[in-house]
Amino acid sequence: MTYVLKTNSLSKTIGDKKIVTDVNIHIERGKIYGFLGPNGAGKTTVMKMITNLWKPTSGNIEIFGEILTPTSYGILKRIGSIIEFPVFYEHLTGAENLHLHCEYMGYYSPDSVKNALKMLELIDAADTSVNKYSLGMKQRLGIARAILTKPELIILDEPTNGLDPSGMKSIRDLLKMLCQEYGITIMISSHILSEVESIADTIGILNHGKLIKEISMQDISDMNLSYIELTVDNTSKASYIFADKMEIKNFKVIGDNTIRVYENRISPQEISKILSMNDVSIESLGRKSESLEDFFLKLTEEEK
Numbered sequence: 001m002t003y004v005l006k007t008n009s010l011s012k013t014i015g016d017k018k019i020v021t022d023v024n025i026h027i028e029r030g031k032i033y034g035f036l037g038p039n040g041a042g043k044t045t046v047m048k049m050i051t052n053l054w055k056p057t058s059g060n061i062e063i064f065g066e067i068l069t070p071t072s073y074g075i076l077k078r079i080g081s082i083i084e085f086p087v088f089y090e091h092l093t094g095a096e097n098l099h100l101h102c103e104y105m106g107y108y109s110p111d112s113v114k115n116a117l118k119m120l121e122l123i124d125a126a127d128t129s130v131n132k133y134s135l136g137m138k139q140r141l142g143i144a145r146a147i148l149t150k151p152e153l154i155i156l157d158e159p160t161n162g163l164d165p166s167g168m169k170s171i172r173d174l175l176k177m178l179c180q181e182y183g184i185t186i187m188i189s190s191h192i193l194s195e196v197e198s199i200a201d202t203i204g205i206l207n208h209g210k211l212i213k214e215i216s217m218q219d220i221s222d223m224n225l226s227y228i229e230l231t232v233d234n235t236s237k238a239s240y241i242f243a244d245k246m247e248i249k250n251f252k253v254i255g256d257n258t259i260r261v262y263e264n265r266i267s268p269q270e271i272s273k274i275l276s277m278n279d280v281s282i283e284s285l286g287r288k289s290e291s292l293e294d295f296f297l298k299l300t301e302e303e304k
Helices: 043-050 094-105 112-119 135-147 165-182 193-199 217-222 235-245 268-277 292-303
Strands: 003-014 017-023 026-028 032-036 058-063 079-082 153-157 185-189 202-207 210-216 226-232 251-254 258-261 282-289
Touching (some): 003 043, 003 185, 017 043, 032 043, 032 193, 043 058, 043 185, 094 112, 112 135, 135 153, 165 185, 165 193, 193 292, 210 217, 217 292, 226 235, 235 251, 235 268
Parallel strands (some): 017 210, 032 202, 079 153, 153 185
Antiparallel strands (some): 003 017, 003 026, 003 058, 202 210, 226 258, 226 282, 251 258
């Protein structure tokens, strides 16, 4: 298997605080990798180390089969990125900022700036000063700059910040097109799990600076993570019946009156019958499929 990007026991400590500890990421060529984690989990720190903005305290990073060093200029020329918020020369126009980027990257291709602006729906604002751009327009210009030089690997830290639902869909469609038609490898972090779920081939879940899970979306789908969700008037009594009388071990109480049962051997009809026989009132009952959000929350809570 060919990995465009690998990290090996990647760690970062600032002062006496461990920000990231022993992170091992594996990103396949031509795939989209969703990097997930709560705020403060360390996602941006990892991305800063991958793009050589920060140096690891220990461990290393392999990109295109080479170990990243402070002088890996050839590797970095093959990468496009947005880390945190994109920064521009505000007094210059959007097009001028992109032309300047091409110059210092040593990239010269006719119509590249025009094509990038068109892809990000900024062609009408090409000659407008960036200080007149909205937050969403600056975010799109940042993505235009990241893809401008046709990189082999794109690193995007929360790229849909400031975008409305229509803009988010446009970015999602663009990233899928870049991956499928041009074979570009993409690493994208986001706190919007539904966005990642719809485009990622593989996800890595970071929590408290540690990678707690790396799994393909196909493997999540193959798990058939369905469950029975029911709303009852007494979760304590229902929980006792599940554990003592039905010998159900894999269930979870959510909130004041909701329970999820993760054992496929039990049918909703059987649950309804036994709870009714034991005077537990059921308000709703049905089988559901676990989303990426459910999977993510379960993992982070278990790790906690």
